[in-house]
Amino acid sequence: MLTMQEIRELIRLLDDSTLTELELEFEDGKVRLAKRAEMVSYTVPQVTMPAAQAAPAPSAAQPSGSAAPAAEDPALHVITSPMVGTFYRAPAPDAPPFVDVGSQVGPKTVVCIIEAMKLMNEIEAEVSGEIVEILAENGQLVEYGQPLFKVRRT
Numbered sequence: 001m002l003t004m005q006e007i008r009e010l011i012r013l014l015d016d017s018t019l020t021e022l023e024l025e026f027e028d029g030k031v032r033l034a035k036r037a038e039m040v041s042y043t044v045p046q047v048t049m050p051a052a053q054a055a056p057a058p059s060a061a062q063p064s065g066s067a068a069p070a071a072e073d074p075a076l077h078v079i080t081s082p083m084v085g086t087f088y089r090a091p092a093p094d095a096p097p098f099v100d101v102g103s104q105v106g107p108k109t110v111v112c113i114i115e116a117m118k119l120m121n122e123i124e125a126e127v128s129g130e131i132v133e134i135l136a137e138n139g140q141l142v143e144y145g146q147p148l149f150k151v152r153r154t
Contacts, residue, residue, distance in 0.1 A: 002031060004121050008082050011144075031117075033083075077127045079149040081142040085116035089138045097138075099149075103131045111149055114142065129153040 002010075014022050014033050023032040081087070089097040089112055099111045105125035114121045133150040136142055 002026075004123075007031070007121065011082055029117075073152075075129075075153050076132070077129065077151045077153055078147045079111060079123065079125060079151060081114060081136075081144060081146045081148055082123065083114055083116050083121065084144050085114040085121070085142060087136045087138065087140050087142045087148065088113040088115065088120075089134070099125075099131050099134075101131055101134060104154075105129060105131060105151060112136075123148070125149075125151060127151055127153055 010022065010024075010031070010033060014035055019035070021032070021034045024030065089099075091098070091113065098113075099105060099109070105111060106128050107124065107126050109125045110122045111125050111131070112123050114123055129151040131149055132152045135147045135149060142148065
């Protein structure tokens with residue numbers, strides 16, 4: 001089975017190519033990645049708007065991508081979803097969340113889990129800093145590239 005790093009690399013390769021879809025089959029599973037930019041830009045606001053508390057931040061950041069948060073404050077880093085799936089803040093329903101607003105994180109700190117194709121994928125902060133905003137609701141469907149957290153770099 002692929003590691004999270006290998007899946008991220010596949011996503012990066014797909015983004016950098018002219019391909020719109022990639023499907024790989026292994027003995028113990030299958031991975032399918034699809035790139036549909038129009039679908040993502042229209043789907044993300046529809047999915048996040050019913051969650052009233054989370055709607056303003058993702059919809060504000062989504063149209064201009066990560067350039068908007070950088071223009072606001074260059075010390076802010078936005079952690080985005082590397083895949084489509086279900087966002088979970090904790091490793092189990094009865095467990096405390098991985099991080100909260102104010103939590104200090106390092107590049108390898110797990111901040112959430114994205115469940116995709118019945119696989120639990122740990123998402124790491126990738127930067128050192130402090131969590132200043134959580135942009136997704138627990139149990140919410142998230143899209144590829146959707147902002148999940150804002151981190152103030154230290």
